[in-house]
Amino acid sequence: MMKNIKKYIAAFGLMATIVSCENLDELNVNPSFPVDVSATALMPPIEQQMAVGLQFDNRILGRYIQNFSIATVNTAGSQWDQYGYQANSDVGGEIWKMVYFSIGLNLSKLQEKAIAEERHDITGISKIIRAWSWQVATDYHSELIDFDQVFTQRLSFDYVGQEKVYAEVVRLLNEGISDLARTDGNVSQTYTAGGDKMYGGDRSKWMKFAYGVLARNLNNQINKASYNPDKVIEYCDKSLASNADNALIRYNGTIAADINFYGPGRSNFNTFRQTDFAVRTMNGEIFGATDPRMSRVLVPSVGTSETAPASAAAPDPTKYTFNGNPLNTTASTAASNVSRIPNFWGTYTVGAQANPGRYLFRDKANFPLMTYAEIQFIKAEAAFIKGDKALALEAYKKGIDASIDFVNANTVVSTVFPITTTISATEKSAFLANINVVPLANNLTLSQIMLQKYVALFGFGMLETWSDMRKYHYDNQNIYKTMSYTPNGGLFVDNGGKMPYRVRPRFNSEYVWNFEALKAIGADKVDYHTVEMWFSQP
Structure with a gap:
């Protein structure tokens, strides 16, 4: 009996060897998960x-x-x-x-x-x-x-x-x-x-x-x-x-696999708050004019802000109150603080897909790797360093213009808090015509170029902004004015x-x-x- 068993085992082993040799290319291949796919x-x-x-x-x-x-x-x-x-x-x-x-x-x-x-x-x-x-x-x-x-x-x-x-x-x-x-x-x-x-x-x-x-x-x-x-x-x-x-x-x-990492559906930013420096780049403290992008990119505090419009057909974003978080503090979320700052979705809660989000902080928002506005600010900087202020001003103005259009393309209109409208042609024209923002060519400064680039890259171009800050060695006297490095x-x-x-x-x-x-x-x-x-x- 034992001899027969051994014969059967030997015969089976020989057959297995023949099969494996003849079908070696098919070994460990799962047709449901191909290892060679198209480009x-x-x-x-x-x-x-x-x-x-x-x-x-x-x-x-x-x-x-x-x-x-x-x-x-x-x-x-x-x-x-x-x-x-x-x-x-x-x-x-x-x-x-x-x-x-x-x-x-x-x-x-x-x-x-x-x-x-x-x-x-x-x-x-x-x-x-x-x-x-x-x-x-x-x-x-x-x-x-x-x-x-x-x-x-x-x-x-x-x-x-x-x-x-x-x-x-x-x-x-x-x-x-x-x-x-x-x-x-x-x-x-x-x-x-x-x-x-x-x-x-x-x-x-x-x-x-x-x-x-x-x-x-x-x-x-x-x-x-x-x-x-x-x-x-x-x-x-x-x-x-x-x-x-x-x-x-x-x-x-x-x-979930196709939701923007920034969006409320992924809930990765519920503990983050805009800084006071980010607010200063847009609220007029640095540039001497309120930036129309502020109320579409940054988030208003509840405080004295308009939580519901007097007219649903014509909400007034100028009634917003914007606050920024000093570096690494608890003031931004204290419930007793009427100036507390919402997260980038405009809420104080953990994110959820039901939340529409704002600007690039939306589930369906496309994420930019590079924008036309950034390229124009790079050109403006290079032209300024070269000494061609006329060319620098031209590129600088194009950069702001393109950034405003980019913000509009990513603005979710809302008539409930935080109330949001797109930037009107009148707002855009007034901002670009403001001499404090777009000066005469001879009065253009490198700080204006770099800070407008900062605004244009807010929320997505962090690495490029950090590269700029490092090549200027964190200069907060001449370039990144009012930025504090004492958290x-x-x-x-x-x-x-x-x-x-x-x-x-x-x-x-x-x-x-x-x-x-x-x-x-x-x-x-x-x-x-x-x-x-x-x-x-x-």
């Missing part, structure tokens, strides 16, 4: 992660640049309001995760497929996205993983300095632009549009986006002898030409009295698995985040 199937999640990485980390960057602060003092995460960081935490590490994990190998696979299929438009797009991701990551963290080692089988990685990263960004962008200019092979806007949810396969718009990244790259280097404002202006002129070119990541806002409780203890210039690499990848390499760049030091960036140095 257009890879593109939407890659583009979506471009927004998610920024949105997560904007929660801390928004506090470094004083767009907002958290509602209470001495709670988890309040270190960021004191210009510090959370040790042994992944808070602040989402951009790193986006670049190396969420996008990472997916983008490599996209480029490989595009090259193999001679889809030069997708090849160009993939290089531009990679360049954008390196630019974002280095402006946030500084040193990055050596390009010869990244996405390899290595278990530890060395880091390269920001100068090498900046050069790699330029190389990739130039290659991407060249690829997009090709018309041979299998270039097809119809095919690419199936996956490209940002620009619908429009190569001309991707080229403009690439030139915008080039403009950011070079304009961050204003302190260097090699800085060339004419080149910046050239890049801006080749970049976004109107709000129709804005780089937007879109949200349908119907299910409640003082600067974070590990700062040693210094301001932050970088965010530490992601804890759960670098500090846990690659610590020896971090020591080589000084990232084991408690004040590493205060080390100045290469781009901001002479």
Whole structure:
């Protein structure tokens, strides 16, 4: 009997071996979850992660640049309001995760497929996205993983300095632009549009986006002898030409996976409040004129504000009372305080999908990666540094104009608190005609350019604003007037009295698995985040 059993086992094993050898290619293949997908199937999640990485980390960057602060003092995460960081935490590490994990190998696979299929438009797009991701990551963290080692089988990685990263960004962008200019092979806007949810396969718009990244790259280097404002202006002129070119990541806002991270349906901002500095940039204290964007972007306090309009057909947003939270205090949420500040949805409660939200803080709001207004302010800054004040004023005025139109496109009209209307043509014209806001060319100041850029990027362009603040070394006398760097409780203890210039690499990848390499760049030091960036140095 035992001999027969052994024969059966041997025969079964032989059959299994034959079957496995003949069908080896099918081993571990699940037809419901293919491992090889089309290029257009890879593109939407890659583009979506471009927004998610920024949105997560904007929660801390928004506090470094004083767009907002958290509602209470001495709670988890309040270190960021004191210009510090959370040790042994992944808070602040989402951009790193986006670049190396969420996008990472997916983008490599996209480029490989595009090259193999001679889809030069997708090849160009993939290089531009990679360049954008390196630019974002280095402006946030500084040193990055050596390009010869990244996405390899290595278990530890060395880091390269920001100068090498900046050069790699330029190389990739130039290659991407060249690829997009090709018309041979299998270039097809119809095919690419199936996956490209940002620009619908429009190569001309991707080229403009690439030139915008080039403009950011070079304009961050204003302190260097090699800085060339004419080149910046050239890049801006080749970049976004109107709000129709804005780089937007879109949200349908119907299910949790497709709700804007800022929206009430995700409830990620219920403890955040606008700062007093953000209010001063719009309430006339700095510019000498009330900004019509204030009542559409910022949130009024209940206090003496109009909670219901005298006329439903003609609500009066001028009756709003706006307050800003001093850095890291509890005053903003005390129920006994009639001037307490709502969250960015206009409520005091945890977010829910039933809440319509406001401005970019809506479930269905599209998230901007780059806007025409930003490009115009970059051009204005470069022209000002060059000494061409007439050109600087022209670009400056276009930037404000475009920002107002952008705000209108994202305004939810409401006749209940917080009452909101779109900015009328009369309001817009009056603001642009105000000599305090748009002076004569010879009277234009660099502070006006940078502060209007601050307003235009409020709520989404935190990294670009922080780059500006760092290259001007937090100058609150000549540039960011009235901004205070003395939060409640003082600067974070590990700062040693210094301001932050970088965010530490992601804890759960670098500090846990690659610590020896971090020591080589000084990232084991408690004040590493205060080390100045290469781009901001002479």
